[in-house]
Amino acid sequence: MLFRCGLLLAALLSAGCAGTTPVEGVPPKEARVQVEAPVNELVRYNKPLSLLAAVRTDDAVLINYEVGGETHAAKATWDQKQNLSVHSDWFPVYYLEPIEPDAMAEAAATAKPVAVYPVEFWQDFRRAVFDELTPQEPFKGVLLNFRDVEYVWYRNDDAELIGVDLKEKPPGLPVTSAYRIESMTDELFPIMERFLVERDIDARALVIATGETGAYARPFLGLNLDDSTLAFLSLEQFTFGSKPSNPVVGGAKIGDSILRSYIFEPFNRPVSFVSRLVFLLTDTLVDATRGTYVRSFAFPDIEETAIPPLNTGPGMDLAAWEDKLDRIVGKRRYSGSVEVLVDGDGYFPRLVESVIDAKESVKMRTYIFDGDDYAVSLADVLKRRSAEIDVDVMVDSLGTMMAQNAGAGTMPEGYEAPVGITTYMKDDSEVRVRALTNPWTAGDHTKTTIIDSDHAYIGGMNIGREYRWEWHDMMMRVEGSIVDYIEEEFDRTWAQGAVFGDFVLTGHLLGNRLPPSEDIKHPIRPILTLPRRSAVYHSQIQATRNARSYIYVQNAYLANVVIINELAKARLRGVDVRVIIPMEGNHGVLNASNVVAANTLLKYGVRVFVYPGMSHIKAAIYDGWACAGSANFDKLSFRVNKEMNLGSSDPDFVRQLTEKVFEPDFEHAVELTEPLPSGWKNTFASIVSSQL
Numbered sequence: 001m002l003f004r005c006g007l008l009l010a011a012l013l014s015a016g017c018a019g020t021t022p023v024e025g026v027p028p029k030e031a032r033v034q035v036e037a038p039v040n041e042l043v044r045y046n047k048p049l050s051l052l053a054a055v056r057t058d059d060a061v062l063i064n065y066e067v068g069g070e071t072h073a074a075k076a077t078w079d080q081k082q083n084l085s086v087h088s089d090w091f092p093v094y095y096l097e098p099i100e101p102d103a104m105a106e107a108a109a110t111a112k113p114v115a116v117y118p119v120e121f122w123q124d125f126r127r128a129v130f131d132e133l134t135p136q137e138p139f140k141g142v143l144l145n146f147r148d149v150e151y152v153w154y155r156n157d158d159a160e161l162i163g164v165d166l167k168e169k170p171p172g173l174p175v176t177s178a179y180r181i182e183s184m185t186d187e188l189f190p191i192m193e194r195f196l197v198e199r200d201i202d203a204r205a206l207v208i209a210t211g212e213t214g215a216y217a218r219p220f221l222g223l224n225l226d227d228s229t230l231a232f233l234s235l236e237q238f239t240f241g242s243k244p245s246n247p248v249v250g251g252a253k254i255g256d257s258i259l260r261s262y263i264f265e266p267f268n269r270p271v272s273f274v275s276r277l278v279f280l281l282t283d284t285l286v287d288a289t290r291g292t293y294v295r296s297f298a299f300p301d302i303e304e305t306a307i308p309p310l311n312t313g314p315g316m317d318l319a320a321w322e323d324k325l326d327r328i329v330g331k332r333r334y335s336g337s338v339e340v341l342v343d344g345d346g347y348f349p350r351l352v353e354s355v356i357d358a359k360e361s362v363k364m365r366t367y368i369f370d371g372d373d374y375a376v377s378l379a380d381v382l383k384r385r386s387a388e389i390d391v392d393v394m395v396d397s398l399g400t401m402m403a404q405n406a407g408a409g410t411m412p413e414g415y416e417a418p419v420g421i422t423t424y425m426k427d428d429s430e431v432r433v434r435a436l437t438n439p440w441t442a443g444d445h446t447k448t449t450i451i452d453s454d455h456a457y458i459g460g461m462n463i464g465r466e467y468r469w470e471w472h473d474m475m476m477r478v479e480g481s482i483v484d485y486i487e488e489e490f491d492r493t494w495a496q497g498a499v500f501g502d503f504v505l506t507g508h509l510l511g512n513r514l515p516p517s518e519d520i521k522h523p524i525r526p527i528l529t530l531p532r533r534s535a536v537y538h539s540q541i542q543a544t545r546n547a548r549s550y551i552y553v554q555n556a557y558l559a560n561v562v563i564i565n566e567l568a569k570a571r572l573r574g575v576d577v578r579v580i581i582p583m584e585g586n587h588g589v590l591n592a593s594n595v596v597a598a599n600t601l602l603k604y605g606v607r608v609f610v611y612p613g614m615s616h617i618k619a620a621i622y623d624g625w626a627c628a629g630s631a632n633f634d635k636l637s638f639r640v641n642k643e644m645n646l647g648s649s650d651p652d653f654v655r656q657l658t659e660k661v662f663e664p665d666f667e668h669a670v671e672l673t674e675p676l677p678s679g680w681k682n683t684f685a686s687i688v689s690s691q692l
Contacts, residue, residue, distance in 0.1 A: 044236050046413050048119060049219045051209040055104075055111035061222060062104050062111065063096065063207065063233070073104035076222075076233055087343075088612060088668035090182040093218055093232045114222075115203035119211035122221065126181075128195050129188065131161055133179060141169070143178035143349050147212065148374075148410075148469045150349060166352050167381045175353055180345050182232075189228050196225075207233075215410045257397050261437040271502045272531075273439050279531045280440050283639040284691070291561045291690050298565050299600075302572060307605035311574035315549035315623030318649045325525065325647070328542055329535040333523030334515070336480020338646065340628075340656040344468040347461055347475040348378075354451045355381055361390040363450040363490050367399040367443065367630070370464030371417035371424075372408055378463060379421065383429035391431045394494055395422060396445065398438040399462075408465040434497045442531075444493065445630050445641040447475075448486050456483045458646060460618045460630050472582075472615040474661060476628065476646060482524045484515040489526070489644065522650040529631060529643035536631045536645055537638035541566055543622040547575050552662045553620045554580040554611075557590045558597035559634035559689035568604035578607040580665055582615040590634070592685035599675040609669035618645075619661055625649045626657045635691060 045067055052064040052071065060077045074096035134142050134153040141154040143166060150166040152175060196203070208221045218232035266273045341347040355362055362385065369375055382391050400421065418424035422433045436444045450456045459475030461467045478486070495501065495508040529536045544551060544566040551570055558564060558581060571577040579601055581594050598608045619628035629645030631637040
């Protein structure tokens with residue numbers, strides 16, 4: 001038991017160190033999109049660059065710029081373009097390699113000059129874009145995202161164009177549409193053409209200073225109007241990583257967590273404290289035995305099985321599957337609608353707008369509420385609204401503490417995080433905050449937010465800068481009776497998180513019941529992991545065994561050997577099995593373990609895709625039955641933590657998940673055609689990960 005706790009702590013402490021782990025990673029070098037530049041070539045400026053001149057050759061563009069009174073030169077070579085952007089659907093970002101000024105002068109003698117324009121030109125053009133996209137009707141808003149800024153633009157009664165930060169949006173102002181400027185190629189070029197005509201500019205190739213500074217800035221924009229190409233230029237390649245926080249503060253937080261989880265917990269929640277230990281020991285013994293069996297006997301049994309062609313017949317009977325699910329996860333069927341929200345742009349503006357427009361209450365439950373600039377700005381919105389409505393926020397102590405011990409590598413220079421986000425939210429506000437304890441390393445990994453008991457958000461996204469701006473992830477917005485269930489689960493967890501929580505929960509249960517199940521054709525099912533109730537695990541195992549046509553899985557952590565074995569056996573039955581894992585995970589030991597999982601699946605004919613960057617999505621589709629939410633494919637999510645997924649065979653939900661997540665991700669990802677480099681460290685990481 002102590003060994004397992006030590007392994008978990010070590011893994012958590014490695015969070016945010018992706019890309020620096022000494023073991024073999026994912027994927028091989030030829031599949032990477034990042035530039036592996038030497039450290040001494042790192043160029044970062046915290047003041048705007050002045051663009052002096054630009055020329056182009058057949059294969060490159062060269063730039064002269066000035067900063068701090070010094071002149072510099074840089075070169076981007078087009079035949080070696082490597083996209084530095086972590087967003088596959090944004091404009092590409094190409095690396096500008098610093099060169100000597102003499103090299104620029106030498107190239108300029110034979111190169112073609114390129115028109116250059118200062119940052120004011122870029123600001124005027126952006127204003128023209130905002131004006132073009134904002135509705136003409138007064139007080140109808142449009143959300144425009146650019147880099148890590150989100151602004152709502154609208155017109156007042158005098159037709160004056162007004163822009164405000166999303167978090168300052170006037171309550172009740174409807175946002176009719178949303179755009180990400182970096183992905184608007186088709187819309188931007190016509191606007192640019194008109195913009196240039198109005199200024200009597202006939203240049204067809206331009207380089208524009210953007211004024212961006214700081215981490216991973218894109219100080220220049222190059223575009224060619226003749227072939228409608230556009231790219232940002234950066235002096236610093238993007239790499240995932242983190243910056244450590246104050247070790248004294250971090251140590252104090254760890255001490256507080258241990259004190260609350262192991263000293264006070266037996267008195268506050270004695271039944272839960274003891275039962276969780278018993279369940280954890282039992283599950284650990286069972287899973288270790290089962291894992292050993294699978295490695296020693298199940299995989300050797302299929303070692304010589306030929307990989308068959310894909311099945312052409314129908315998938316599993318979904319009506320029969322729904323009946324079988326009643327026995328696997330219980331008869332909890334609810335009605336409602338599900339809207340899939342992809343990435344930070346898809347989710348966070350909707351969440352913020354819901355919080356701003358809420359009339360009665362906000363109930364937020366998250367594993368991590370970080371202390372970075374974005375999380376604090378959202379906390380400020382919650383604090384402001386708490387003066388008018390009920391705001392309850394429930395966080396996992398261990399998850400939040402570990403996240404705050406390492407800030408995002410893209411954090412603005414000079415940003416000072418609050419010592420503790422829970423204290424920050426409570427200061428000078430009416431926000432009620434409950435930090436859940438972690439006895440025996442058990443956590444609450446669920447992410448839900450309920451607005452006015454009317455609609456809810458559920459999925460895998462925490463609150464923080466990575467989730468808003470950097471990682472690939474998803475949430476779901478739901479309405480209907482399923483919201484009643486999600487809210488009651490929130491209320492139960494809130495009650496148990498109180499002082500003497502076991503007794504408070506008992507009182508709550510005596511006066512409250514889960515909403516009644518509904519007999520409908522395509523129900524939405526809540527699928528949970530609770531102590532001794534591993535519904536997520538069992539539903540994924542059985543769905544894999546029942547699939548006859550296809551299985552699509554996307555998950556950052558493939559650490560369960562039983563699931564891996566079942567996926568391999570499904571492919572050997574002729575099922576089209578496809579798995580997406582991230583290139584850059586946020587836990588070193590799990591990154592290394594993923595290599596073993598990927599190679600094993602590839603060996604048995606499973607198609608394995610590596611997503612370019614960090615994908616935190618936790619979703620799967622089995623022959624038309626979809627399951628998505630907070631749960632990873634590892635022991636913590638299957639056995640230890642509290643988790644909540646939604647499962648449904650509703651055709652619209654499955655269509656959204658297919659069209660918004662799996663189809664584009666299969667296209668953007670790199671498919672593996674040969675095993676990844678692997679060694680004994682990866683094997684060891686796989687064994688360790690099976691207990692995490």
